[in-house]
Amino acid sequence: GQNIDQPTEMTATEGAIVQINCTYQTSGFNGLFWYQQHAGEAPTFLSYNVLDGLEEKGRFSSFLSRSKGYSYLLLKELQMKDSASYLCAVNSLGHNAGNNRKLIWGLGTSLAVNP
């Protein structure tokens, strides 16, 4: 089967660094996404990794290791507004370019940032 595992909940302190892990087992791989979702709102795009390594974008970075089926999202200098759910999603292989039929979603990690 295909599945994605993420911790259900995490807690961190304002100003700190937090790492949210995601492991996946899919029938193929064509990229991994991270989305942020605030309570009562839609998911919004954070990052996309298709090659191994670290992608940095401001306070947020995302890492991918395809051989290990592993990714993490690193949030630095945490702010209260970073309290949200973080969704990991894998685009499995075997479909046309631009095809999201096999976008496999994790259940999300609920991050609480405390003062």
Added chain:
Amino acid sequence: DAEITQSPRHKITETGRQVTLACHQTWNHNNMFWYRQDLGHGLRLIHYSYGVHDTNKGEVSDGYSVSRSNTEDLPLTLESAASSQTSVYFCASKDGFSGNTIYFGEGSWLTVV
């Protein structure tokens, strides 16, 4: 600015009624999707479309239908609403030719009583 909008944002309906949730995007994206999101299940794909007159079933399509008569719109119809269809519904779109990222609408909260 280009965007993706859903309506209604909130609706309460009775069991057995037909309900249609509208989705409209102005990005000219050819790929459009409908998801539902429930606690413990995450995002689940209901239906999707790769272009005008194209529709496909997702993993939880029973009881739902869609139609794609133009690029901008993908309405989702619940033919006979059931309490199990109480959920938040997200429409999403993507440029199937040049992009990998999907963009979500604000969501429609549906309660079936």
